[in-house]
Amino acid sequence: xxxxxxxxxxxxxxxxxxxxxxxxxxxxxxxxxxxxxxxxxxxxxxxxxxxxxxxxxxxxxxxxxxxxxxxxxxxxxxxxxxxxxxxxxxxxxxxxxxxxxxxxxxxxxxxxx
Numbered sequence: 001x002x003x004x005x006x007x008x009x010x011x012x013x014x015x016x017x018x019x020x021x022x023x024x025x026x027x028x029x030x031x032x033x034x035x036x037x038x039x040x041x042x043x044x045x046x047x048x049x050x051x052x053x054x055x056x057x058x059x060x061x062x063x064x065x066x067x068x069x070x071x072x073x074x075x076x077x078x079x080x081x082x083x084x085x086x087x088x089x090x091x092x093x094x095x096x097x098x099x100x101x102x103x104x105x106x107x108x109x110x111x112x113x
Contacts, residue, residue, distance in 0.1 A: 063106070067106060067108055070108065071099075071108045071109075071110050074099075074108075074110070075094050075110055078090055078094060079091070079094075094110050095110065095111055096109075096110070096111045097109070097110045097111075098110075
């Protein structure tokens with residue numbers, strides 16, 4: 001027999017036994033575990049990005065609606081505050097005007113179509 005007890009001869013070929021084969025098995029388990037964790041991470045990233053998009057789109061639509069309502073209310077208040085002599089000049093001033101909304105970071109365009 002050989003002097004090394006971790007190797008055995010089977011049919012003239014050396015096979016590994018004991019701790020060497022256990023180290024190889026651990027390596028295989030680690031590689032498989034990393035692949036599974038990578039796939040789970042990729043799936044979670046996809047789910048997170050989809051939920052983020054589904055949250056942002058309705059917020060943008062709601063924000064656009066609020067800005068349109070604010071523009072309409074502003075135009076109505078300006079027209080109510082003008083008298084008959086200044087009504088036409090108020091309409092011309094409001095038409096094609098842009099107002100910046102600083103805290104919200106957007107702008108409001110008023111125009112008559």
